[in-house]
Amino acid sequence: MEIYALIGPSGTGKSHRALKIAYENGVDYIIDDGILIYQTKILAGISAKNANTKMEAVKRAIFENESHKREVKRAIFENKVEKILIIGTSERMVNKIIKRLDIGDEYQKISIFDIASEDEINEAIKMRKGQGIHAVPLPTFEVKKHFSGILRNPIKLIFKIKDTDETKTFEKTLIRPNFSYIGKFFISERAIVQIVKNEMDKFSDIVKVFAIDVSQNNDGIEIDVSVGMKPCMLNETAKDVQKSISEAVENMTLINIKNINVNIIKVYTRLKI
Template sequence: MKVIGFIGPSGTGKSHRASWVAREHGTDYIIDDGLLIKGNQIIAGISAKRESTKIASIKRALFTDKKHTEDVVNTLRRYNTQALLIIGTSDGMVETIADRLGVGPVTEKVFITDVASEYEIKQALSTRREQGKHVIPVPTFEIKKDFSGYFLDPLQIFRRKGKGSYQLVGEKSVVRPTFSYMGNYTISDYTIYQIVEHVTSGIEGVSKISRFRAENRPDGIYIEMDLVLIYGCLIKQLLREVQEKVSEQIVHLTALNIKRMNVVAKSLVMENKKQN
């Protein structure tokens, strides 16, 4: 297997440029912080950015966990990977990862200074240091299940096609890892309830919420609620509308990943309609 190392200090913008460097060296396969990425899709691994401490993050990125390593190795074999880009902070890190994955020696090395200017590197370091932002070279929908509540923003990459004309060529995801020195944030269940209550109050056919429960787990949020509906509505259609609108607003306002939402029509009430 052809193995290319992409090397540079932490926070210098390697993940931001990884897809381009991989394509330039004839591969779609990238190892980045414990993940195996093919094109715009995560196909194996666990992100080091999910770990709760910096030490645990380093161990994850170096594939010290046997099960994690076997998962990535088996996937590489299943896809019959012929070339692989490994991102690392040093020559030694890249070579260690290659050795633990059993993919052979690192045959080529690309350094961040080869593909980014001094100014770009300084800007990337400043963003990491001051805002705690990390880039993962896949679209947001690929990692939302793993980073529920930790999204900062998606990063869209454009290529100039002509004067004033640009083509979208890819999307990367910006996250703040759980071990970030910038700290974590939490969203209370009552805040979720307030969002849900606001959304449902604007849906025709819903009278009120009679029971609500939200459980925020590491992989996302689980919601259960009972509704009092107004007699005469199409119940099945209305419950589906509630699910869609509530999900849309929670994702938009909180970046939480909704794993499950159970909505029950608990009872019906009559509504006095005003006569025109």
Template sequence: MKVYSLSGPSGTGKSTSALAFAHQLGVEAIIDDGLLIVNGVRVAGVSAKFEKNTITAVRRAIFTDEVHREAVQKALANYQVQSILLIGTSNKMTNSIAKQLALGPIAHYYCVEDIRSLKEIQKARFIRQTQGKHVMPIPYRQVEQNFFKRLVQKGMEIFGPKREKIGETTIVRPDFQREYIDIDKSVYVQLLTHSCRQQALVHKVEHVQFLLGEQAQAILTIQIKLPLDGSLAERLYALQQAVQQEFYQHFDYELDAIHLHVKAAKRP
């Protein structure tokens, strides 16, 4: 069996990228948080995300439970798995998984920075820290929703380079995920408003909208001051940069888009 490792800190988006990366490598199976996933479908195992605390979650993820371990080993044999990607928070963890499941030595080690951009990693951390959301690289229909009292929702469909569907993701918030800060949208609006008001160009901030979905976007409607010192385009770009810097300073994440609407120009 060809064994591959993908490691990186929690909340950096490993599970989000797992299906596409495994497909890119030509790997048929994935071990992620205690689950055995073959060709995008869970075939055995119990997810560590079902556990009630982080200690039991880690134990589940590295297959310390004998019944759990043997069930996954049996499925590996039944499905005649020839290649597998092990996902963990470190090489030490993926080596432990390989040893527990008797998979043999790991041939190739990858870290999350090899497959995700800094921007993607920052976004994943931002979502984990502010919303407590985790991604499972299995279809929504395969998630035992009774385990999650607070959030279960469909993620996204994953497609290969030829637009063939290779799997789906599901978003959950495990019971043990309590270390996130739930930030009301009004906080983002207040910060963006304050950032604009600090700029000499801005006469008045009329409206601010913050959108957090696939992308984090700010929509700012402003009045500007006359006379203009320099070109308007350059001044507006500088305003965008200032807002971006302020947002990053507070949340360690850059906005994906900042839309500026100039409604009027007035003399101070």
């Protein structure tokens, strides 16, 4: 197997540049913080960025758990991976990953200090230390399916292909993992309820709200809305309500929403609610 290793201290922007490095070297598979990525999808593993503590994150990143390790090894074998890019904070970390996944001995080292300027690295470190922001080399729609924590807006990466006038576009996602924000702040359930109430005012002519319940845990929040509706197009209206609440809460709080449950407890036959 042909192995590339992108190496640099934590928070220096490795994941930000991983897609470009992979593309330039014809690599479709990336190992980053405990997960195996194929192009724009997660094939196997559990992300270190989903951990609740930094210690747990480190253990996941180096595949210390046996079942985690076996899952990723099996995916590499079944997909007959010929080229892979491993993102690591040090050569020691990369060596541990290679040994535990049993994928080879030698690799081509790429240092973050050789591909990023001092200003770019300092800016990345500032974001990590000041805001706890981590980059994931995946589009947001894929990140939402697998990651907890607070999501930030997706970032488009556009770069020129060597020796041509063509450009290539990738998408990455910025997140603030659980271990980065637990204990630093919280958004009260009352504030979230108020956001939902304001959003439900848009549907006041066809929907009556009876109750709004919000439950929070380390993975995100779940919202339950009990409503009464007119009998016309119940499913479509419920979907519109879900979408409206989801967009409003995510845009205003950046919190990861696990579920939005719209419970229709009453159907009105009269035109006025």
